[in-house]
Each structure stands twice: as C-alpha cells, then as structure tokens.
Amino acid sequence: MTTTTAASGKGRKAPTIFDVAERAGVSHQTVSRVINGDPTVRDGFRSRVTTAIAELGYRPRAAARALAGGRSKALGLVTAGDALYGPSSTAIGFERAARHAGYHVLLSTLPEDPRPSDLSGAVATLLAQDVAAIVLVAADNRVLDALASLAVPVPVPVVVSNAVQRDAPTVGPMTAAVAAVAIDQVAGASMAMQHLFDRGHRRIVHITGPTVSQEAQVRRATYVRLMESAGLDPVVLDGDWTPASGFAAARSLDTTAVDAVFCGNDQMALGVLHAFADDGLRVPDDIAVVGFDDIPEAAHFTPPLTTVRQDFRAMGEQVLATVRSLVEGEPLDEILLQPSLVVRRSA
Incomplete structure (x- = not known):
C-alpha cells in the first residue's frame, strides 16, 4: 500500500456549520443533530450532511477549542461486517491500547453489506468529531475498494488493518497518509x-x-x-x-x-x-x-x-503505534506481523 499526500488547505477560511447546511441543503439544526449522532435523522439527510462535512473539511468549534492547547486525542475506528473473531479482537486490542496511551476512540460500524456511501458517511462523521486519525478494521474487499475510491478528502492519516496484503488496492490521492498493518497470511x-x-x-x-x-x-x-x-x-x-x-x-x-x-x-x-x-x-x-x-x-x-x-492483541497495539507514527509525520507503508503454528491433537 502506498503513502500519499493530500493538497494543503492552509490559508482557507475555516468552514462553519452554516456553510455545511448550505452545501447539504438542510438547516443548521439538522447538521448539529448529525454531528451529535442523533438516530432520528433520516438517512438521506444524514448522507448529504456527512458528504458536505467531508467536502468542506468542517470541524466543530468545540473541537477547535479543545485543540487550542495541542493535538486532538480522538481517534476514529471504522469496523465492517459481522462480529468476526479476528476483526473484533483487533478492534478491542486497538481501543485498549489507545485508552492506555491517553486517547479516546470514536466508533463507527458499517453494515454487513457495505456500500461506498456507507464508508464515506462514516469517515465524514468521524472527521466532524476532529479525530487525529482513522483506523479501518476491514476483512472485506468491498470496504477496501470503497476506501480506494473515496471522492472526498481525508485530511488525517488512515491505518488499515486485518485484510491488507501487498497486492491490495492502493488508496487514492484524496487521503493524507495511509499505512497497513496485517498478519502475514x-x-x-x-x-x-x-x-x-x-x-x-x-x-x-x-x-x-x-x-x-x-x-x-x-x-x-x-x-x-x-x-x-x-x-x-x-x-x-x-x-x-x-x-x-x-x-x-x-x-x-x-x-x-x-x-x-x-x-x-x-x-x-x-x-x-x-x-x-x-x-x-x-x-x-x-x-x-x-x-x-x-x-x-x-x-x-x-x-x-x-x-x-494470529496475535490480534499485538495487532491492535501495532495499529496504534502506526497511527502515532503517521500523526507525527513518519512515512510508513505496510507492516506484517508473523503468525505461529499451534500443534494440538487434531493434526
């Protein structure tokens, strides 16, 4: 997987909640409800708002104030599909390691049969919470393809875990920085x-x-x-x-x-x-x-x-280490962890 750099947004006026509302064609109250995770917002409105948030690079004012003294300590986590043992264990390992390191993790779960718009919406919602990076725990090629075809900028590092190997599709140029952490299948x-x-x-x-x-x-x-x-x-x-x-x-x-x-x-x-x-x-x-x-x-x-x-706890810890390296500006591509054979009586 390759590392890419998105175009800088320096010098631009920070967009407001009213800019997002105008772009999405909804009220600013609806934008606020989407940002705060209100489940009563209709899917069509939610999709328009999250797309507008991502396109404009909007950050809530509260998050901006929280960042006044330093870098965001929020990390986004996107999981996909059923609660399979490997991805679930990786997500748990990552969250525990992040919490121990002083971060808090915001979770977004994609449906069992994810569409590109599902990932776009999840990413946009996490960006609106001013996460410092996004972790994608994916065991599904459809999610990786959706990540590769994102049409909105992702101005924070993205780390993909579990399903990535060296022949995986690369992420497009709309993403700030990308790295992969996988166990050598x-x-x-x-x-x-x-x-x-x-x-x-x-x-x-x-x-x-x-x-x-x-x-x-x-x-x-x-x-x-x-x-x-x-x-x-x-x-x-x-x-x-x-x-x-x-x-x-x-x-x-x-x-x-x-x-x-x-x-x-x-x-x-x-x-x-x-x-x-x-x-x-x-x-x-x-x-x-x-x-x-x-x-x-x-x-x-x-x-x-x-x-x-497969040591999924070590995987989660390595995902966090990779996130921190990318946030600090260290270029990374892919990290492969080694599995081991456990011999018991069935063979």
Whole structure:
C-alpha cells in the first residue's frame, strides 16, 4: 500500500456549520443533530450532511477549542461486517491500547453489506468529531475498494488493518497518509500446509472463507500454489467462516479420498469436526484437521485443534503505534506481523 499526500488547505477560511447546511441543503439544526449522532435523522439527510462535512473539511468549534492547547486525542475506528473473531479482537486490542496511551476512540460500524456511501458517511462523521486519525478494521474487499475510491478528502492519516496484503488496492490521492498493518497470511497458510506435508498428508482439501475476504483469498491462493508445487491436485470447497458452512462442506466430501482438511478459520473447523464425528470418523487417525486463528475455544474442541495463531492483541497495539507514527509525520507503508503454528491433537 502506498503513502500519499493530500493538497494543503492552509490559508482557507475555516468552514462553519452554516456553510455545511448550505452545501447539504438542510438547516443548521439538522447538521448539529448529525454531528451529535442523533438516530432520528433520516438517512438521506444524514448522507448529504456527512458528504458536505467531508467536502468542506468542517470541524466543530468545540473541537477547535479543545485543540487550542495541542493535538486532538480522538481517534476514529471504522469496523465492517459481522462480529468476526479476528476483526473484533483487533478492534478491542486497538481501543485498549489507545485508552492506555491517553486517547479516546470514536466508533463507527458499517453494515454487513457495505456500500461506498456507507464508508464515506462514516469517515465524514468521524472527521466532524476532529479525530487525529482513522483506523479501518476491514476483512472485506468491498470496504477496501470503497476506501480506494473515496471522492472526498481525508485530511488525517488512515491505518488499515486485518485484510491488507501487498497486492491490495492502493488508496487514492484524496487521503493524507495511509499505512497497513496485517498478519502475514501467506506465512500462516504455509505453516499449516507444511505441517500436514511433514506428517505425510497429500490428499488435502481446503475449505475457504467468503470471496469478499482478502484474507480468505490469500489463504486459498497459498494452498493452491503449495499443492500444485508438490505435484498434487488442489480441492477447494466454499465456506463463509461459520461452523455451519464447515459442517456442510465436510458432509459433501468423499472422505475415502481425503486424508486432511485445511480450514480457512477455526469456526469452520468446528463444523468439520462435528460432521466427522457424526460420520464416525476419528480425528486425526482417519483424517487430520487444521484451522486458522486460534480462537480461545480451539484448545477445547474435540479433539483440540491444531491451528495457526494470529496475535490480534499485538495487532491492535501495532495499529496504534502506526497511527502515532503517521500523526507525527513518519512515512510508513505496510507492516506484517508473523503468525505461529499451534500443534494440538487434531493434526
């Protein structure tokens, strides 16, 4: 991901709430209600106001007064989609680290099926609260694409976590500075596959996460590459991160032709273990199972799950460190944290 610089707004007169109201075609009272998070404001008005706020670069006067003695201590956090373990844990880790460092975090949550306008509105609302930076915890390519196509200026640093790898779409020139913090998905998938190879497994099936997830795409691509490099035929089954999808995928397998399953996450692995138990298969004697994430319950699956551990607390702390570096003007691009393999009885 690249670092870019937005055009300076120095020398311009600071816009007022009345300027925002005029641009949005609403009353200044409506603008105030949007800024203060009033849930009764209609979506159409809210969208117009947040767009006008972003386009004008409006900052509330109260925030300006708070900044008179120094830099804003507010940080914006945007989360997307369902409450999945990885993104949720990253967001919690970031908020705790930020609070410990003396910042307060303002949260905006995007819907399960986010549109570009949803992200634009969330960003504009956070900017109106005079945040010093915005953190995007995204496991969804649609959110990354929306960030890349933002048509309004983002005059503060943006840090993207979780779903970013080196082949991710770059953020456009409307953003002041951008950096990415991610756990190395290629390394994690390679650890899982090498563990299975080392134990003699060759007929390995992969259950992948949803196509909108960049992490799922990277894990799948790594599995396919390693299988083909070993002269083996890759077999990929679709999942959606849930135990139910893992259960359904496992029930569709001809288990006589498979000796191991590499699951895209631990939740799907739980469904796989359930299906195999129902079919009377012994794990790992008849078939091995490996997951990804090391959720707290993984050590208590039946049998305990071999999985790739992602340290989401460290991720949250690194996101904050990256935010502080960007706020101080230090150029950064992407930071990759390393996962680890946790070997338990399922493989």
